Amino acid sequence: MQAKPGPRERLLSATRELTYSQGAHVGLDAILRAAQVARRSVYQHFGGKDRLVAEALDTTETLTRLRAVMAAAGDDPAARVLAAFDDLRTMTADPSFRGCRYTAAELALPAADHPVHVVVRDYKRELHEVFETELTRLGHPDAVLGATQLVVLIDGVLALAVTRPASDPALAARPLAEMIVAGTAR
Template sequence: MATRPGPRERLLEAAHDLTYAQGVHVGVDAILKQADVARRSLYQHFGGKDGLVAEVLHTAVGEARYRQVMDGAGDDPRRRVLAVFDELEKITTRPSFRGCRYTAAELALTDPAHPAHKEIRTYKDGLHEIFTAELTRHGHPAPHLGADQLLVLIDGALAHAVTRPDAHPALAARAMAEFVLDHQPQA
């Protein structure tokens, strides 16, 4: 017989689902109701909603999903980078797609001291490291710049797909990623 997850896990799962579907400003009562926990559990485990939101971002699949997609594409760095855009095409055309949870949280949380900002920056910096490493392996002459360019394409595709999914922005971004991979940057 399966054991029901504890209050901490239920809060994380509910907040993970609801903050993606409704944004980080979803009400605490909605999270508590879906998690089926008392308000006290929220404060005991996370110190409040801000801590819960930060922990959701910390524990989300994030970088691991990018690595999984790249690893599934083999060893060739070019193929690995382009596989990310192929996966983004699948993700951004799903009816449940609501954009990048990290970018949405960054834009919605106006308090610069909110603990979620640290998690968001750590995530984005981690992606930059992943792409810098792949571009270095690819022999790109400016891997840090190339990684910045790829992240702009990814963020743009994720944002554009929220408002115009039928435009298939991940496919457009993929074509531009090929340009980043194949062309020397101008100084």
């Protein structure tokens, strides 16, 4: 018999699921029901809902997936970056896809001091660094700008995949990503 996860893990799991399906403003009562825990557990483990939502936005899984996709593409930096765009097509075609959980949380929680903003900005910085590293390895003429362009393109794909999924934005973005990688996009 497998042990049931503890209250902290159940809270994180329920919050990840509900904030993705219903948005970052999902009520604490809904999270508590889904996690099957008492209200005091939120305050014991997280100090409140804001910190719970921030911790539930753990970026480890997303960045691990990106790195695995890139590693599977081999050692060529261009192929590695473009593999990330191919994976975007797979992700956005999934019927359960609801957009970028990080951008959605950032936009839904306007209070400047909300802890979610730190998590999201760290994630976007790390995403930028992953692409900047590959573009630098490639000898790109402006790896910083190129990485910024790739992140902008990814953000656009993730947004358009929600608002106009039939347009297949990941497929439309791939040639633009190729231009960025080649250093011809200015």
